[in-house]
Structure formats: C-alpha cells, structure tokens
Amino acid sequence: TWRGRDEIKLSDGGTRKFIRDHDSIVMRGFCPEGSSSPRIGFGLCGGQILPAGALDQEPIPQVAASPAAHGFRNFELHGYWRSSSSWRVRVALAHHGVDFTNRPVHLVRDGGEQLKIGYKESLNAMAQVPALSFTDGEGKTQTMTQSLAIIDSWTHAAAPAAVPHRWCLMPSVLEGFCAVPRHCRLQKSSTPESSLSRI
Known part of the structure; x- marks a missing residue:
C-alpha cells in the first residue's frame, strides 16, 4: 500500500x-x-x-513482422510515468517485441516539459504524451502520437496475414473491437484533472 x-x-x-x-x-x-x-x-x-531487475536480461520476444522487417529502428517513447496513455503504449510495444528507449517528459516540472517549444515543434504540437519517434527505412525520423493510433498501427504492422489475430491486442469480434477503444477513451475523459495532469 x-x-x-x-x-x-x-x-x-x-x-x-x-x-x-x-x-x-x-x-x-x-x-x-x-x-x-x-x-x-x-x-x-x-x-x-518479482525482484527488481529479474527480467532485465530476458530476450525481447520476436513476432512474425518485427520492426527490423520494416526497416524501422531507434525507437524512442516520450511519456510520463503517471500517464495511463504512455503505459498503454509501453504494454503494446512490449507485446509486439519493439525495443525502445524511454524518454521521460515531466508534465509538471518547470511548468510542464511538454509545453516547451522544442517538444511541440519536434514531437507533438498538441503538447501531449505519448509520442513515439523512430527512424524509418529511408533514414528519416518519424513521430507517432495518440496512444490508440500508435497501438492500432503496430497491431496492423505486426500481424501476419495467415494468423491475423494471434498478435493482435484487440478482440476479433466486432463488439469487443469497439469496446476496447471506448473504454480507453472513457477512462481518459473521466479522470479528474485534480488527480492526473492532462495527458
């Protein structure tokens, strides 16, 4: 407790x-x-x-369509430890075997690091977390924002055509597929501002 x-x-x-x-x-x-x-x-x-560090040396699970298969590399997740949206993306990246570097963005310190010009210009103009940046196959830096959009993108990128639901975090039936994003949005919209900084 x-x-x-x-x-x-x-x-x-x-x-x-x-x-x-x-x-x-x-x-x-x-x-x-x-x-x-x-x-x-x-x-x-x-x-x-588990004891702290118990899984630090565990190999990252590999799925049928790894980031390397798309030519993607140098993943960096910009998030905040109190942001449920950031944790949602971390879970999805781990599920799909995407190795990434965590880049903390403090939403309170110095008035909010997400409000700095550099962050808004290079990562997220809406001054929110999470933001996932990576290098694509042509060597260009790309940035993805909005947790559900990031998760949905990797669900489609990682799912082999022969077994479309094996690697999917979303339910295969229509009712469940609709319910997951609905609950995520309800959780975010119903969280009081007094208990959690805007994410």
Missing part, C-alpha cells in the same frame, strides 16, 4: 503493510456497471512480485 498506510489482507487471514518479492498478488479494481454505462476498471488481475 502507499507508504505502508493500509493493511494488506493475506490469504492465511493475517495482515501486512508491505508486499515482498515472490508474493502472489490478486487485485480487484472497477466501478460497478450501471444500467446504462459499462463497468470501468481493470477488473480482476493477478500475478507474482
């Missing part, structure tokens, strides 16, 4: 304030589904706590 403020309930009935390496964790987080709106949140999520 945040700085040991709350007790964590353990499966044996005990409590503890801090998690430890190799603990198995189950988290539940969502707002109840109403009569006219979908349930919002990540639902039920479980996993094991």
Whole structure:
C-alpha cells in the first residue's frame, strides 16, 4: 500500500503493510456497471512480485513482422510515468517485441516539459504524451502520437496475414473491437484533472 498506510489482507487471514518479492498478488479494481454505462476498471488481475531487475536480461520476444522487417529502428517513447496513455503504449510495444528507449517528459516540472517549444515543434504540437519517434527505412525520423493510433498501427504492422489475430491486442469480434477503444477513451475523459495532469 502507499507508504505502508493500509493493511494488506493475506490469504492465511493475517495482515501486512508491505508486499515482498515472490508474493502472489490478486487485485480487484472497477466501478460497478450501471444500467446504462459499462463497468470501468481493470477488473480482476493477478500475478507474482518479482525482484527488481529479474527480467532485465530476458530476450525481447520476436513476432512474425518485427520492426527490423520494416526497416524501422531507434525507437524512442516520450511519456510520463503517471500517464495511463504512455503505459498503454509501453504494454503494446512490449507485446509486439519493439525495443525502445524511454524518454521521460515531466508534465509538471518547470511548468510542464511538454509545453516547451522544442517538444511541440519536434514531437507533438498538441503538447501531449505519448509520442513515439523512430527512424524509418529511408533514414528519416518519424513521430507517432495518440496512444490508440500508435497501438492500432503496430497491431496492423505486426500481424501476419495467415494468423491475423494471434498478435493482435484487440478482440476479433466486432463488439469487443469497439469496446476496447471506448473504454480507453472513457477512462481518459473521466479522470479528474485534480488527480492526473492532462495527458
């Protein structure tokens, strides 16, 4: 819990304030589904706590259509650690085996680094994160913005024609395909400005 403020309930009935390496964790987080709106949140999520650096030497998974196959290289993701949009892209890049360098953009320091002229002119004129820059096959620097657009682009670029849904992060059925971006936009639009800087 945040700085040991709350007790964590353990499966044996005990409590503890801090998690430890190799603990198995189950988290539940969502707002109840109403009569006219979908349930919002990540639902039920479980996993094991690994020691810091445990996966640092793990090979990056390779998919059928890697960035190198397109001639792309030198990926840099400009984002902020409190930005859910930035994390959304990080998850997608890891899923598709895209190796990238993280370039933090502090949305608060010095009035917001995303508002600097250099950032707006070279990466995102809307002064937002994330922004994914890379070198294309002709040696030119390209920049992609808007998390859902970045994810959708890599979903189509990485998916082999023979197995179009194997590498896809989006559901194959129409209802689910529509629901994912809808929930992402609801999450972003419903986040209070007081709790999260504009992303």
